[in-house]
Amino acid sequence: MFQIDLKSRKSIYEQIVDNVKELIMTGMLNAEDRLPSVRELSKTLTVNPNTIQKAYRELEYQGYLYTVAGLGTFVASHTGLPVDDKKISEIKGRLQENIRELFYLGYSLNKIKSIFDELLEERSDWNDKGKLY
């Protein structure tokens, strides 16, 4: 599934959260898919079960997963969710930050734009079907 980097400055549970999010966002995991059980993932990653559970719970809080005690943990479907304005503006803030950094490193605004377009180009295989905006 993925690997944990113990040397990273990110905490283990945070790495798990990010990795699972990515699997969901890239479509490797789809709505209603069952995730490995806490104990299973604990073994394959050689990480304490509590740590896995913490990650899963965090993902549940963030709306990516839901849990049925005794059955397992599943990918939540998020269609129809009201778009989270707070989240959006947070992402915009991060984008601004990145723009600023690139600018500081010597890139002109035009160059930054072309970099971004390039990145979008790479994703042109993604399907806009069902997109709300």
Place this chain on the structure above:
Amino acid sequence: MFQIDLKSRKSIYEQIVDNVKELIMTGMLNAEDRLPSVRELSKTLTVNPNTIQKAYRELEYQGYLYTVAGLGTFVASHTGLPVDDKKISEIKGRLQENIRELFYLGYSLNKIKSIFDELLEERSDWNDKGKLY
């Protein structure tokens, strides 16, 4: 100068680092400008001096500031710095991540592009003079 948000998840020293970086990148602080002393900033932000100290040290380490004993802390000039490829690709990675997240939240690629263009528009006052790329 700027404000600290205690409620943020970011640690205080990290907020200071980010804020100073931002001031430098946006041109509010220019090369050779003198920063407030540790004690001064400590008072204006009502933050422990050790915390300010740590932030300044981190900024020094990252090349944004330099210190002259007995005189104070100053903004370093960065012109002529070799473009840090590692940093660039890290930023690109973060941009990709943001794209993925917006896409996941229901935005089409076109919409994402227009969001980014909007953000760039807001910075159109920035001067490309002296940009290397």
Place this chain on the structure above:
Amino acid sequence: MFQIDLKSRKSIYEQIVDNVKELIMTGMLNAEDRLPSVRELSKTLTVNPNTIQKAYRELEYQGYLYTVAGLGTFVASHTGLPVDDKKISEIKGRLQENIRELFYLGYSLNKIKSIFDELLEERSDWNDKGKLY
């Protein structure tokens, strides 16, 4: 009959208990009505039979149902039950809690009262016939 929400934090058997209680209280199920067998309900809800079993047993224990071996499970009649003072004061406690919460969320006492009246209004179709108080 009703639906189970796997995403709910409530355990499945608890949802069944609550739903059956509701059906009884709203008069959809009346004294001596026969409930679906464990196997039947298990199929229609696609839920493990053990889970249904546990829910029925709980409802029996709480006095809502009774079982006749070989015949099935039935709704118990509750007329003439001595009013359970302990239960009443427990419900009052919960009401207090809800009042507190609404108040905390910014509602005035008057507004809270009108919310409650509204909820009662929705139930004005209920029949007070036979009520002891």
Place this chain on the structure above:
Amino acid sequence: MFQIDLKSRKSIYEQIVDNVKELIMTGMLNAEDRLPSVRELSKTLTVNPNTIQKAYRELEYQGYLYTVAGLGTFVASHTGLPVDDKKISEIKGRLQENIRELFYLGYSLNKIKSIFDELLEERSDWNDKGKLY
């Protein structure tokens, strides 16, 4: 501050969550008040620090507290928050449930109304000042 009931079916951390919420809602704890540190409360309640932390974190998720690592945990101010519609309708659901139960226990709608009015009366000392609705 409060006591934990080990015999309760509520988990310890949940009891802490509920108790702290109540302290906040009743005004015993006010915005920006500092809560006992994790270790402190751990000692006074003779409960493991991890359990306290879990409770505090839960309260943070729910918006009642905020945390500054190295400084402590504080009561968040919630004024100006957009009223959480989801929360409101959840509370309404609970109120309906209580109404239903009282009805089932033999109370007429009128009696239920008078019970609720009585409960509100007890809180008539509360001040509506600053209430949004």
Place this chain on the structure above:
DNA sequence: GTGGTCTAGACCACT
């Protein structure tokens, strides 16, 4: 001092 993370290992309720 503060909160945050992590481990090892136990016990419980639910499916």
Place this chain on the structure above:
DNA sequence: GTGGTCTAGACCACA
């Protein structure tokens, strides 16, 4: 089997 809670005790970064 599943997730959920709890303990005891360790180590880290931040203020």
